[in-house]
Amino acid sequence: MAKVIALANQKGGVGKTTTAINLSASLALLGKKVLLLDADPQANATSGLGFDINGAGIYECISGEKSADEVILKSSDLKNLWVLPSSIDLVAADTELPKMEEGHFVMRRIVESIRDRFDYILIDCSPSLGYTTVNILTAADTVLIPVQCEYLALEGLSKLLNTIRIVRNGLNPALEIEGFVLTMYMRNRLNNQVVAEVRDHFGPLAFDTIIQRNIRLGEAPSHGKPVILYDASAVGSANYLTLAKELLKRNRKNSCKAEKEETTIL
Helix, strand or coil, X not given: XXXXXXECCCCCCCCHHHHHHHXXXXXXXXXXCEEEXXXXXXXXXHHHCCCCCCCCCHHHHHHCCCCHHHHCEECCCCCCEEEECCCHHHHHHHHHHHXXXXXXXXXXXXXXXXXXXXXXXXXXXXXXXXXXXXXXXXXXXXXXXXXXCCHHHHHCHHHHHHHXXXXXXXXXXXXXXXXXXXXXXXXXXXXXXXXXXXXXXXXXXXXXXXXXXXXXXXXXXXXXXXXXXXXXXXXXXXXXXXXXXXXXXXXXXXXXXXXXXXXXHC
């Protein structure tokens, strides 16, 4: 059964979609079966991997017109990577989901219908804390939070963390924070202060891997490729491959710990 990780931050421009694309691709390159579910109406994760943003996708799954199996697309570049695309039609979901029966759990039902096909399902949320994002958090196991290395990026974190607490208390008690990924890093005093503050405040939840500001990361989506296929020698390629390895290592540790605790209980 896939682990479902939502990538969320209501502040735009923090590297959320860039992380969704390149972490998914790196995990796939490391042999994991990965589905990237694009839940942002801007559909940048869809186009950033070279897929058409005008076809059927997650909105049609939400509305009941299509099943997830009917709209999932396979990457021609990476054999272990699939995409459930998005489109501008998804804008309507925030007003339509509340009217549906058990509307908070629509995304969970979609995810559960395909969960056994993958090792990881990464969901790229829109830069908001609206009904659709709450729906995704209800479907997720964990939340991965990209944080840009500047102070303005830290200001909105309390709102996101409060939303996670609300979802955990009412809709998804098992929801956990996967971690915080520092992005767009440049070697200067301000960025170093933000890194230190995040690590001091969030401790081991802050990933060791830092994503550096890199022009190749910005160029790759216009070619419909993750950076590791666009330029394998780029700093961004190395950063995201290292992040993927760290995420897998953390999950192996957590899995071993859970098995040990279960054995102790039994």
